Amino acid sequence: MKFLITLAFCIICLPTLEAFAQTISLEPGNLNIGKANIETVSYHGKKGTRIWSKNTGSNEKLGDDEVVTVKNANFLNGTIEVELAGAVLHGAATDARGFIGIAFRVEDSKPQFFEYFFIRPTNGRAEDQLRRNHCTQYASSPDFPWNRLRKENPGVYESYVDLKAAEWTKLKIVVKDKSARLYINNSDQPCLIVNDLKLEPKEGGVALWTGDGTDGYFRNLKITR
Numbered sequence: 001m002k003f004l005i006t007l008a009f010c011i012i013c014l015p016t017l018e019a020f021a022q023t024i025s026l027e028p029g030n031l032n033i034g035k036a037n038i039e040t041v042s043y044h045g046k047k048g049t050r051i052w053s054k055n056t057g058s059n060e061k062l063g064d065d066e067v068v069t070v071k072n073a074n075f076l077n078g079t080i081e082v083e084l085a086g087a088v089l090h091g092a093a094t095d096a097r098g099f100i101g102i103a104f105r106v107e108d109s110k111p112q113f114f115e116y117f118f119i120r121p122t123n124g125r126a127e128d129q130l131r132r133n134h135c136t137q138y139a140s141s142p143d144f145p146w147n148r149l150r151k152e153n154p155g156v157y158e159s160y161v162d163l164k165a166a167e168w169t170k171l172k173i174v175v176k177d178k179s180a181r182l183y184i185n186n187s188d189q190p191c192l193i194v195n196d197l198k199l200e201p202k203e204g205g206v207a208l209w210t211g212d213g214t215d216g217y218f219r220n221l222k223i224t225r
Helices: 002-013 146-152
Strands: 021-024 037-043 046-052 066-070 078-088 100-106 114-119 136-141 169-176 179-184 192-194 205-210 214-224
Touching (some): 066 100, 078 205, 114 169, 205 214
Antiparallel strands (some): 066 205, 100 114, 100 205
């Protein structure tokens, strides 16, 4: 009896395993900048990192998608949280929406392979209901871009959520193996659920993602594993 009581006491006293949370600097020195333009700025009264595309000189398109990986931010499963804001660059194409989001499981040897969620901020309060239905998006590079997913599975990998363009928005992604959930602005319910992530689960990098024609801002990146 004494042995059982001692054993029970020891089990109760075992330390619980807590998730490891890491807040990561988004200063330019902690980013693999590549060809993007990056600077530290104050935006709507908050310090953040601005990322925008270089003008390619084309009348059709201003810049290109930018995938700026964050140093020392490997990720497999867990939670990614960030504040971001997306606006349309002056001179961008008429179909620009301020595309902005987070890429994860970016492969080191093949950085074109990654999963990502992004938002289209100008769709949030559009008068066109169809545009509103395309506020959020999951995609997987390079084989499952948004347009393929929309064509083959209409409405499955995107959804509506209330957004304001050019304003700070809280984004949270919760990932477990082949599933991921997207939360916006501290909601307790996900606005987009994906149960079939297209790449096989593999630890990789985390990146700040902006689409063409976007003036993007990021701050307060936190990763919990």
